[in-house]
Amino acid sequence: MAIPWFQIVKLVPEIVSLSKQLLQQTRTDQSSGAKPLEDRVAELELNERRQAELVASMAQQLAAMADALTALRKQFAAFRLISIISLLSAIGAIILALA
Numbered sequence: 001m002a003i004p005w006f007q008i009v010k011l012v013p014e015i016v017s018l019s020k021q022l023l024q025q026t027r028t029d030q031s032s033g034a035k036p037l038e039d040r041v042a043e044l045e046l047n048e049r050r051q052a053e054l055v056a057s058m059a060q061q062l063a064a065m066a067d068a069l070t071a072l073r074k075q076f077a078a079f080r081l082i083s084i085i086s087l088l089s090a091i092g093a094i095i096l097a098l099a
Contacts, residue, residue, distance in 0.1 A: 007064070008061060008064070008065070011057065011061060014057075015054060015057060015058065018050065018053075018054050019054065022047060022050055022051065022054075025047065026047065
């Protein structure tokens with residue numbers, strides 16, 4: 001399984017912009033004066049939903065990266081075994097050629 005670098009790189013700007021947007025929104029909400037309590041609670045719920053979406057997106061990306069790393073580890077182990085067998089075969093061939 002190849003690492004989906006294109007998808008990972010493609011989603012990074014979205015995560016960064018959402019994070020900046022949430023940060024900016026919290027800063028402007030603090031300076032906007034007194035709002036009714038119901039409006040503030042609604043804004044907090046919206047903010048919490050956005051944060052949950054962001055965390056879910058990050059978790060999906062981490063899961064994809066973990067899967068890709070697991071696949072790479074398996075491929076590396078197979079290539080290492082093939083390399084060792086090839087090296088031993090080459091050494092054996094050299095010894096036979098010299099004898």
